[in-house]
Amino acid sequence: MPADPLNSTSRRAVEVRRSTRRRRTVSAYREGDRTVVLLPARMTADEEARWVGVMLDKLAAQESRRMLDDSDLARRAAALSEQYLDGHARPASVRWVTNQNTRWGSCTPAEGSIRLSHRLQGMPEYVIDYVLLHELSHLLVPGHGPRFWRLLEAYPRTERARGYLEGVAAAERLPHQPVAGEDPAPVPEEGPDSVTGEGPGRS
Template sequence: MPVDPLHSAPRTQRAAPSPGGPSTEGAPTAAGTDAVEVRRSARRRRTVSAYREGDRTVVLIPARMSDAEEKRWVGVMLDRLAAQESKRILGDAELAERAGRLSAQYLDGRARPATVRWVTNQNTRWGSCTPAEGSIRLSHRLKGMPEYVVDYVLLHELAHLLVPGHGPAFWRLLEAYPRTERARGYLEGVVAAGRLPHLPAARSE
């Protein structure tokens, strides 16, 4: 997989928490840039949980958890919540409409697919496209994943309608999308967790 030169979505600096006390971390969620409050508990031994509270997300973790573990679990729980909240599955027509909006927002409307649809026979990649036909296909395995992940795969294939390979020109097309690295990390995490076989980067046909 080629190196993605994009930056992670911006995060505000987290203040060091007092022992056993809460810490607040500004981290983007799938719905926007809601704040994240991390609450440490000496009574909590191993479990981690999270819930929405107004315009912020509260993540509950054991007090002994390291800063690195806290950062990793905050990301995991944000993605789990986003997946749970993304219950409405887009149909093919809605998927095509979404692709049109993404093209207009990030590619100046230059990518104009003729068809965009879900497929169930695509188990070795997340998405594919045929530039000559202007067709884009997304694996049904993406259904139920956070919207920003589906958007990334859509945008990835839209970019392939303009640039077939994964060279610098291709990745420059995706620079405007702020969640490329986060989406790639989510998909790589799914593979690493063993829920799916190893899937290579989406590619053109």
Template sequence: MDGPEVEVRRSKRRRRTVSAYRDGDKVVVLIPASMTRAQEAEWVQTMVGRLQRSERRRRPSDGQLLKRARELSDTYLGGLAQPETVRWVENQRSRWGSCTPGDRSIRLSTRLQGMPGWVVDYVLVHELAHLLEHGHDAAFWAWVEHYPRAERAQGYLQGYSAAAQLGAPGEEQPGEEGGTGREAGAADDVEGETDRAHGADVEDGADGRR
């Protein structure tokens, strides 16, 4: 079927529940090991659909991103960085954000969707600072560091990138159901019970210095 790359992980510990979450560019679906291939195909379609709908509900519009960017500029950059447009893009796989000073446009990778707001804010501040300083010299980082969670957000993005590189397909990984094995910044986690017809419930829930 058309849609994102899907990785299915079977777990002997699971009996009735099926869950799904986004890991970078792919969707991971966790199912009981006893599930048939036909059941697997049905649940993958169901869970991917529910995850995508949940993400759309959570995703700020481009207009909201622009408003937030201007608020951040006013708060941390003295209002000096004024973007013309801010929008989500799906074709940025090696960077979290980018900007074009000439037309004052900022683009954020859709991989940021579902990450904590303060991480998205950091990437916005980073790109806003590029409207003031084009390079990555001391003057640029001085602007970025006006954002109080800059260092924490850089660490978060580093951890996400490292976890994504270490992840591998196969049996469910240790700590995954408890959350410790899941890559930081995964988007919504959707879960359902196999004895209910598609009764899934929705749960809320590199280096910055390029």
């Protein structure tokens, strides 16, 4: 999968460091131009792949909460349009709104306006980028026909972002019931650029 230059995570190399002293916790932080993920030494390769993905998403979500305001959205929309739509989609305004609880985004082609639900705030940047690109494409093509989806084919994380949003929507429809063996949700450590979580329980 090609790297997405608009995503800060994809620009950084990932270094995994294992420790025999680490039993359950998984941590990640930025170190210059790379991301360091700290894992228990006993983790399997599959567990490592899963937790690296989880921690990268957590860091990206943490950064998007800090950084993206309306002006950031407008800049990202312009960059996405240039990269994936040859600059043809040119919104007059892009902003967060708090009155969209059943849609992730919307646009009014006649006005050139794009609105993103505040519920996206704190989600990984690639998810926000996907919703932005989705609405930018609607400025060019109404509806969700084949021509519309062809515009989104160039974005390498379309399916991953759609899966993420579908998972969030499904979770919101049902009260959360913890299941046996469920991993606790990662909890931020102190400091702006570090996150931590609980890995598989092993003695």
